[in-house]
Each structure stands twice: as C-alpha cells, then as structure tokens.
Amino acid sequence: MNLIDALTSILVVAGAVFFLAGTVGLLRLPDVFTRLHALTKADNLGLGLVVVGVSLQMDAWQDAFKLIGIWFLVLVSSATVAHLIGRYALLHGYKPWEKEE
Amino acid sequence: MNDQPNGADEVVMFPRNLTQWSDMLLRLASFALLWFILNEGAMDSWILGVPVTIIATYASLHISPLRSWHIHPIHLTRFLLFFLQNTIVSSFDVARRVFHPDLPIQPALLRYKFRIKAETPRVIIANTTSLLPGTLSVDVTDDELLVHTLDETLPNAASLRRLEELVAKAYGLKLED
Numbered sequence: 055m056n057l058i059d060a061l062t063s064i065l066v067v068a069g070a071v072f073f074l075a076g077t078v079g080l081l082r083l084p085d086v087f088t089r090l091h092a093l094t095k096a097d098n099l100g101l102g103l104v105v106v107g108v109s110l111q112m113d114a115w116q117d118a119f120k121l122i123g124i125w126f127l128v129l130v131s132s133a134t135v136a137h138l139i140g141r142y143a144l145l146h147g148y149k150p151w152e153k154e155e
Numbered sequence: 156m157n158d159q160p161n162g163a164d165e166v167v168m169f170p171r172n173l174t175q176w177s178d179m180l181l182r183l184a185s186f187a188l189l190w191f192i193l194n195e196g197a198m199d200s201w202i203l204g205v206p207v208t209i210i211a212t213y214a215s216l217h218i219s220p221l222r223s224w225h226i227h228p229i230h231l232t233r234f235l236l237f238f239l240q241n242t243i244v245s246s247f248d249v250a251r252r253v254f255h256p257d258l259p260i261q262p263a264l265l266r267y268k269f270r271i272k273a274e275t276p277r278v279i280i281a282n283t284t285s286l287l288p289g290t291l292s293v294d295v296t297d298d299e300l301l302v303h304t305l306d307e308t309l310p311n312a313a314s315l316r317r318l319e320e321l322v323a324k325a326y327g328l329k330l331e332d
Contacts, residue, residue, distance in 0.1 A: 099246030140293035
C-alpha cells in the first residue's frame with residue numbers, strides 16, 4: 055500500500071464518520087429543523103472527504119473534476135432541499151423544538 | 156424576477172459592453188470546460204461539443220441575463236474561502252453535538268433583515284446560510300431571512316452579517332445600514 059492509497063483510506067473513513075454523524079443526528083435530534091442541520095452539514099463534509107479521497111485514485115484530472123462537480127451539485131441541491139423542507143414544515147405549523155429550562 | 160441591481164431584466168441576446176462581453180465569454184469558457192471534463196478530454200467529441208457549448212450559452216441568457224456589474228475576483232475568492240472554512244467548521248460542530256451524550260443544543264428562530272436588495276445575492280446568502288455553523292434558512296420574505304439556529308447562544312446574527320458583507324463585496328454592491 056503506497057502513500058496515495060493510505061491517504062485515500064484515511065479520507066474515505068473520515069468521510070464515513072461524518073455520514074454516521076448525519077445519521078446519528080437524524081435519530082437523536084428532536085425535530086425536523088434540527089435534523090436538517092445534521093443532515094445538510096455533516097453529509098456535505100462527509101461526501102467532500104470521500105470525493106477528495108477517491109479523486110486521488112483517478113488517472114486523469116478530468117475525472118477528479120467530475121467528482122468535484124458532483125460534490126458541488128449535491129451541495130447546492132441539499133442546501134436548497136433543506137430550505138424547502140424547513141419552509142414547508144414552518145408553513146404547516148410545525149413548531150421548532152425548544153429546550154425546557 | 157428582477158435579477159440586476161440596476162433594475163434592468165430584459166433578455167440581452169448580444170453583449171453590448173465590455174462587462175457583458177466578459178460575462179458571455181466566461182459562460183462560454185465554463186460550458187466548454189464542463190464539456191471537456193464530462194467527455195474526459197476526447198478530441199473528437201468537440202464535433203458535437205462546439206455547437207452544444209454555443210447553444211448552452213444562449214440558453215443560459217434566458218435563465219439569467221448578462222451581468223451589467225462586475226464580479227470581483229479577489230472578493231469572490233475570499234467568499235469561497237470563507238464558505239469552505241465554515242462548511243468544515245459547521246460539520247465538526249454538528250458532529251460534536253450529535254455524538255455528545257447530553258445533546259447540547261438550544262434551538263431558536265432568528266429573523267435576519269437583508270441589507271442586500273438584489274435577488275441573486277439573496278439566494279446565494281440563503282443557500283450558504285444552511286451550510287454555516289448552526290444556521291438553517293427556512294424562509295425568505297420581502298426583506299427578511301428566517302433562520303433556524305441550532306444554538307441561540309452562538310453569535311448567529313454576526314455570522315450572517317459577515318456572510319452578507321462578503322457576498323456584497325464579491326458582487327461589488329454597497330451595503331446601506
């Protein structure tokens with residue numbers, strides 16, 4: 055295993071940890087709004103790390119750019135979808151969860 | 156949709172000045188680069204690639220008219236770095252909170268008044284907000300952004316002001332207070 059392979063492994067595993075964080079957040083957080091926080095943010099970095107890790111394995115730089123393009127599109131769509139779900143929830147009377155003092 | 160700060164929103168099918176020419180060429184170059192990447196640099200793909208690039212550039216004029224203002228490359232880079240840094244910070248922040256046994260969150264809603272008037276920068280701000288630490292845009296009204304915050308004890312409004320300033324500078328817009 056050379057240095058590039060080792061780096062790829064580290065980055066992909068680190069990415070998986072953030073995907074796990076997103077899923078743990080989905081299960082543990084109390085309402086739709088807080089869950090959106092976990093999913094949009096943790097999964098974006100998770101995918102970013104996986105993309106960087108896999109990019110290192112590409113022979114041509116075009117392929118690496120293709121992967122980065124995928125990451126960018128996921129970034130834009132997840133931010134947009136999070137906004138739409140949040141807006142729908144708010145307009146349909148979901149009250150954001152609040153901490154009891 | 157009024158897309159430009161100066162109010163003109165007609166579809167300009169041919170560039171009229173230097174700014175519009177540079178916008179047109181930038182679009183052409185971007186679509187060509189995209190084609191190049193998607194086809195993995197195959198030279199014979201350009202038989203189709205050249206007409207498709209030109210058609211895509213003209214089609215884009217209908218979705219978003221040619222700019223009549225400058226994008227500042229240095230400020231744009233500064234915004235992109237701010238964005239990249241905050242995406243990373245926010246992921247660590249949210250991961251720390253969900254893995255923590257006590258689940259340390261204190262959510263609240265925050266109303267943020269836009270200082271920017273133009274439509275496109277506002278959309279960029281709303282989308283970027285959701286990727287900053289602890290903020291999620293949930294609604295955009297006439298002049299306000301409704302933000303759900305994961306922890307109201309964080310300086311959320313200050314982060315949003317900073318974001319708005321960076322976007323305004325990248326667009327070469329002045330903010331009024």
